[in-house]
Amino acid sequence: MPTRKGILLVNLGSPKSTEVNDVKEYLDEFLMDERVIDYRWFFRSLLVQGIILRTRPPKSAEAYKTVWTPEGSPLIVITKQIQAKLQKLVDVPVEIGMRYAEPSIENGIRKLTQQGVTDIVLFPLYPQYAMSTTETVVEKADEVRKKFFPGIRINYVQPFYNRDIYIECLAESIREKLPENYDALQFSYHGVPERHIYKTDPTKTCNLNDCCSRESNPSHQFCYRHQCFKTTETVIQKLNIPKEKTIVTFQSRLGNDKWIEPYTDETLENLPKKGVKNLAIVCPAFVSDCLETLEEISVEGKEEFMHAGGENFHYIPCLNDEDRWIEVVKTLCEERLDDFFLV
Structure with a gap:
């Protein structure tokens, strides 16, 4: 059966808006991740839901307001810009997903599968490896794949801090x-x-x-x-x-x-x-x-x-959607696309 390849760019995520309830919902998902706050569930819940979410969301909402753009969260806006530029350079579908909130990793994989993709290069957009970044993305993607998309294969772009x-x-x-x-x-x-x-x-x-x-x-x-x-x-x-x-x-x-x-x-x-x-x-x-x-x-x-x-x-500023950075993203993704031929 023929296969089709695709790319999923994954970033951290952002609240839907700067409203306190949306920020609270985002922080709940983020901070309850056992790879972010690595306490046992009871103590993590006590800290996050019993203390942090009672006080922090209004302050965080005000902070988000200072950086919010007319198009929305800068993190998601920039990730979409990277996606659009990369799509012009490669001949496979490119989608995005966020580790927390929307668009989710599940949403990104589903969009790719709806285009006939069976082999996905997933790129966690973190240069260095950490439990609370690269590791949690890989674990979440694998969980989603096993639950909803058991027929697909995923190759992960490795940390590139020294490339x-x-x-x-x-x-x-x-x-x-x-x-x-x-x-x-x-x-x-x-x-x-x-x-x-x-x-x-x-x-x-x-x-x-x-x-x-x-x-x-x-x-x-x-x-x-x-x-x-x-x-x-x-x-x-x-x-x-x-x-x-x-x-x-x-x-x-x-x-x-x-x-x-x-x-x-x-x-x-x-x-x-x-x-x-x-x-x-x-x-x-x-x-x-x-x-x-x-x-x-x-x-x-x-x-x-x-x-x-x-x-x-x-x-x-960060690399954002600079053309030279898009070329790096392209190269790192294409390396993993080629690896499917070796499997």
């Missing part, structure tokens, strides 16, 4: 947007609890101390922290920027657990005291601008830095 085509693309994008005069370039990645690093390491060789900087360690392919530092290291080599002029931090902490350090907000407050008055900042854990970049960094982060004595704060 030359991606590093070159990211470096060129930063180079074009980097201000002429800056004291430091800060790489702010989304944070994760330290325990996530250990949980995703089947080799049990990670110690969160010196192993991230080793040339080779069995845990590297599963270690989000290592992959963030590796992305930074290779990008600044491309940019020919001295290492001492760059900073790596982690943002978006939730709760009182120990998250990987150093923290973005604390760093922004301390940099002016260390003589960094002109700061450029980029967020390479994201390929699409969203609440965590447009509000948390370019608004809240800027306020923290300027209030602490900073003079110039320059946020460098």
